[in-house]
Amino acid sequence: MELNPLFNLDAIPARPEPTGLLYGEDVLSVAQFDRDKIDYIFTRANEMREMVKRVGKFDLIPDKVAACIFYEPSTRTSSSFIAAMQRLGGSVIPITSGVSFSSVSKGETLGDTMRVLEQYADVVVLRHPEVGAAKEAASAASVPVINAGDGPGEHPTQALLDLFTIQDELGQIDGLKIAMLGDLRYGRTVHSLTKLLLQYDVQLRYVSPEVLRLPMNLMNRVIDSGRNVRETYSLADVIRDVDVLYVTRVQKERFSDLSQYEQVKNFYEITPEVMEEAKEKMIVMHPLPRVGEIPESLDSDPRAAYFRQAQNGMYVRMALLAGVLGRA
Numbered sequence: 001m002e003l004n005p006l007f008n009l010d011a012i013p014a015r016p017e018p019t020g021l022l023y024g025e026d027v028l029s030v031a032q033f034d035r036d037k038i039d040y041i042f043t044r045a046n047e048m049r050e051m052v053k054r055v056g057k058f059d060l061i062p063d064k065v066a067a068c069i070f071y072e073p074s075t076r077t078s079s080s081f082i083a084a085m086q087r088l089g090g091s092v093i094p095i096t097s098g099v100s101f102s103s104v105s106k107g108e109t110l111g112d113t114m115r116v117l118e119q120y121a122d123v124v125v126l127r128h129p130e131v132g133a134a135k136e137a138a139s140a141a142s143v144p145v146i147n148a149g150d151g152p153g154e155h156p157t158q159a160l161l162d163l164f165t166i167q168d169e170l171g172q173i174d175g176l177k178i179a180m181l182g183d184l185r186y187g188r189t190v191h192s193l194t195k196l197l198l199q200y201d202v203q204l205r206y207v208s209p210e211v212l213r214l215p216m217n218l219m220n221r222v223i224d225s226g227r228n229v230r231e232t233y234s235l236a237d238v239i240r241d242v243d244v245l246y247v248t249r250v251q252k253e254r255f256s257d258l259s260q261y262e263q264v265k266n267f268y269e270i271t272p273e274v275m276e277e278a279k280e281k282m283i284v285m286h287p288l289p290r291v292g293e294i295p296e297s298l299d300s301d302p303r304a305a306y307f308r309q310a311q312n313g314m315y316v317r318m319a320l321l322a323g324v325l326g327r328a
């Protein structure tokens with residue numbers, strides 16, 4: 001077919017050949033990341049941070065479009081993926097609110113939604129309330145699918161940014177004592193981070209009320225890994241000697257019995273008084289949103305790392321997007 005002569009292709013640089021360890025991959029579970037891949041992502045994420053600090057935005061993927069479809073509410077995750085695309089010079093189809101107004105509410109299958117979105121976009125970022133939805137979407141889509149949370153299942157990009165934050169803040173992961181606190185039952189970030197941490201030589205502490213304990217199958221994996229691990233409901237048991245305190249909110253939306261939620265919703269609060277007991281060199285993390293577990297009065301404590309953690313999310317997602325699109 002003859003092109004319109006106004007399309008002067010000779011003046012447009014050819015697209016580079018796709019390269020890199022992640023090219024074409026879906027990001028569905030932390031199980032797909034070994035330490036080599038994790039190191040690779042961290043190196044790329046550090047480069048992204050450096051570039052953003054120097055120039056703010058740069059055209060690494062100006063020819064790429066991401067569809068971000070969120071069937072569950074999200075502020076941080078969706079906006080950090082959008083920001084990541086934009087800082088890389090790419091564009092976004094944001095389907096982040098009012099999904100109920102789209103075809104989804106007309107009963108379209110997830111597979112069909114993917115088969116349509118891949119006609120428009122080079123990568124799909126998906127959040128869905130059901131465990132396994134990202135995997136199902138990926139098997140329908142020919143473009144990479146990134147799991148931005150599948151119900152109480154996994155949240156692999158969050159776990160990578162959490163791990164990146166630990167490395168960045170404390171300079172190491174091996175040798176640390178890491179406590180996770182709050183809703184260990186439904187908190188998918190805890191599930192994904194736990195699985196990632198099993199590749200490192202860490203001690204793990206799980207702090208929760210009885211009804212919110214880590215699921216048995218996951219706890220068994222931790223035990224089988226030979227890691228030094230303890231469960232307790234008492235924050236006082238761990239606060240003095242942990243290097244990382246990873247706090248989570250109680251996931252109200254996952255309770256079938258709301259009276260049970262009411263009983264556990266305010267179980268822990270990490271106040272400045274509590275933090276007086278903690279080590280001087282340690283960090284408090286939280287995937288956010290917080291709903292009372294951490295008062296604002298803690299924010300000025302240099303150990304409060306949760307906003308830096310959110311910022312790291314953008315760099316790690318830039319690394320992942322550039323990676324699966326073959327420009328890392």
Ligand code: NCD
Pocket residue numbers: 076077149155158188189248249251287288289
């Ligand atoms: C987490 C999530 O969605 O699982 N938030 C996030 O991704 N920033 C944690 C939560 O909702 O509690």
